[in-house]
Amino acid sequence: MDMVRIYKLFPTYLNCLEYLEKIRWNNEPICPYCEAKKSSKMKNEKGYNILRYHCNKCNATYSVLVNTIFQDTKLDLQKWFLALYLIFRANKKLSSRQLAYHLKVNHKTAWFVQMKITYAKQQNDTDLLNSIIKGVNNG
Helix, strand or coil, X not given: CCHXXXXXXXXXXXXXXXXXXXXXXXXXXXCCCCXXXXXXXXXXXXXXXXXXXXXXXXXXXXXCCCCCCXXXXXXXXXXXXXXXXXXXXXXXXXXXXXXXXXXXXXXXXXXXXXXXXHHHHHCCCCHHHHHHHHHHHXX
């Protein structure tokens, strides 16, 4: 597995978001704030490449990234997917320096990604993460 395969399976940020919607919501958005299923898809704002929804019950706006380790990230989702794959499939603990090398990011960014993934694993919040890895393997 390498970055080339991830980028072939998920060539754009929007492809990653669509995949996350499929595995997290089964393509039926659910408001993360009030859990309502009645939402309206918002138009993409100029310059932003993200699918957002407006909840018709609580008036909140949200995306599939809310309440996940990907929320407020500036790192490409493709790199997050690669990091997940590398960390979950490593025989031994992967150092943040090794992760930085594979992701082509600096050490601090790799450490931050690794800590968020490790924390999610410790909280047993791995259903979404495992689904991503399964999709990468089967893609």
